[in-house]
Amino acid sequence: MIAFDFVYLRPESLAEAVKAFAEAEQAGRRPVYYAGGSEIVSFCRRGKMRPGAVIDIKAVPECRELSFESGRLRLGAALTLNELIAADCFPLLSAAAAGIADHTLRNRITLGGNIAGLLPYREALLPLLVSGGTAECAGPEGRRTVPLTELFDRRLRLRPGELLTACELEEAAAAGAWFYRRRVQGTRTDYPLITACFLMRAGEIRLALGGALNYPFWAAEVDGLLNRRSVSAEQTAAAVLEKIGGVFREDFRSSADYRRHLLKNILVEALSELGGQQ
Amino acid sequence: MIKYEDICRLTLRVNGEERSVLVRPADTLLRVLREKLDLTGPRFGCENGDCGACTVLIDGEPVKSCLVLAVEAGGHEITTIEGLKCSPIQEAFLAEAGFQCGYCTPGFLLAAHALLQRHPKPTDEEIRVSLSGNLCRCTGYEGIERAVRKAAERGGKAPAGRKK
Numbered sequence: 414m415i416a417f418d419f420v421y422l423r424p425e426s427l428a429e430a431v432k433a434f435a436e437a438e439q440a441g442r443r444p445v446y447y448a449g450g451s452e453i454v455s456f457c458r459r460g461k462m463r464p465g466a467v468i469d470i471k472a473v474p475e476c477r478e479l480s481f482e483s484g485r486l487r488l489g490a491a492l493t494l495n496e497l498i499a500a501d502c503f504p505l506l507s508a509a510a511a512g513i514a515d516h517t518l519r520n521r522i523t524l525g526g527n528i529a530g531l532l533p534y535r536e537a538l539l540p541l542l543v544s545g546g547t548a549e550c551a552g553p554e555g556r557r558t559v560p561l562t563e564l565f566d567r568r569l570r571l572r573p574g575e576l577l578t579a580c581e582l583e584e585a586a587a588a589g590a591w592f593y594r595r596r597v598q599g600t601r602t603d604y605p606l607i608t609a610c611f612l613m614r615a616g617e618i619r620l621a622l623g624g625a626l627n628y629p630f631w632a633a634e635v636d637g638l639l640n641r642r643s644v645s646a647e648q649t650a651a652a653v654l655e656k657i658g659g660v661f662r663e664d665f666r667s668s669a670d671y672r673r674h675l676l677k678n679i680l681v682e683a684l685s686e687l688g689g690q691q
Numbered sequence: 692m693i694k695y696e697d698i699c700r701l702t703l704r705v706n707g708e709e710r711s712v713l714v715r716p717a718d719t720l721l722r723v724l725r726e727k728l729d730l731t732g733p734r735f736g737c738e739n740g741d742c743g744a745c746t747v748l749i750d751g752e753p754v755k756s757c758l759v760l761a762v763e764a765g766g767h768e769i770t771t772i773e774g775l776k777c778s779p780i781q782e783a784f785l786a787e788a789g790f791q792c793g794y795c796t797p798g799f800l801l802a803a804h805a806l807l808q809r810h811p812k813p814t815d816e817e818i819r820v821s822l823s824g825n826l827c828r829c830t831g832y833e834g835i836e837r838a839v840r841k842a843a844e845r846g847g848k849a850p851a852g853r854k855k
Contacts (some may be wrong), residue, residue, distance in 0.1 A: 422714035455739050518758075521755070
């Protein structure tokens with residue numbers, strides 16, 4: 414059980430949500446935005462989080478949108494992973510979403526909750542990072558749209574009181590050739606030793622990683638290495654590993670060396686498959 | 692804007708009935724079903740979203756009730772194992788020995804029932820994916836998967852010799 418009390422608020426508009434957050438903060442309630450709740454409820458139960466107000470954004474229309482408009486795909490932050498998988502409008506995201514947790518939890522875990530959450534994996538973020546997509550945020554200073562790669566620095570750098578409302582990407586990026594690998598120690602529902610998302614965009618390969626480090630990883634320099642001509646897949650893999658350096662995650666699931674080994678094999682496989690399409 | 696604060700009255704629609712209950716906003720649906728509504732079919736397991744023993748259906752979709760706030764479930768149709776009442780999947784679990792100690796069984800039954808409602812003829816992979824949120828420490832899953840296949844083969848009909 415959750416051993417403390419909080420106020421539960423379910424606003425029906427973005428303006429109401431931002432206002433509710435500001436008021437709760439002013440009242441000293443340490444509010445949190447809430448969507449699927451799987452992370453927040455388990456963190457509250459374990460005492461790792463102690464909000465005084467929970468602001469459920471599932472009734473905010475902007476957070477539930479899934480649309481194609483003017484060649485752009487818009488994905489609301491409160492869409493569940495299973496809704497994204499069923500819609501299958503961005504196949505790499507569908508593949509990454511299907512690897513997260515288990516089928517029942519995916520009925521609750523949302524896009525926004527996964528990518529703006531506190532766990533180190535955040536696998537739904539990876540396809541969006543390589544897609545060149547943008548994040549739409551709303552907060553006390555209004556709404557802003559920011560490239561995800563700018564908003565992301567180990568985690569999404571949201572401003573105080575801000576929530577992620579949606580992500581957008583070009584339809585052409587969503588339809589790009591892709592390569593996905595997820596390696597786990599045991600069952601498929603375990604956290605990943607490594608998740609690698611590769612996407613061909615504008616004739617170039619992009620890569621984002623989850624599980625390999627203590628945070629999702631994307632770097633423009635690594636994308637540059639992936640797209641050099643006349644270099645073998647093995648040489649490219651070695652260069653990428655050198656660039657990432659010694660920051661691989663080490664935990665009870667796997668050593669850093671084993672994660673590095675997995676990534677090397679995945680890189681060679683992905684470059685062999687996607688390389689011809691550059 | 693909907694707001695719940697302190698101890699509040701909440702109406703839940705569970706197994707086709709309107710049930711009125713006093714809850715705290717921080718109460719999980721699992722706690723409220725078991726401790727306030729006497730529906731003990733959803734089981735306490737890990738209370739962390741890992742084991743699936745607490746699985747219930749909300750609007751026909753399986754969720755882990757230990758990770759859902761009760762106040763979120765207002766206005767939705769909740770189904771616990773008590774609401775299934777000798778469904779074909781329950782009969783198939785009996786016929787195929789889909790359980791031993793039975794602790795995880797309500798969760799498996801509800802996840803399997805939801806799958807068969809969505810996909811009356813699921814593939815083996817669809818069965819495994821749909822049951823991936825439920826852990827069983829007795830059966831090794833073979834009897835469970837066999838039971839789901841049998842229920843699908845029978846097209847939702849109970850085996851002969853058993854009354855629905």
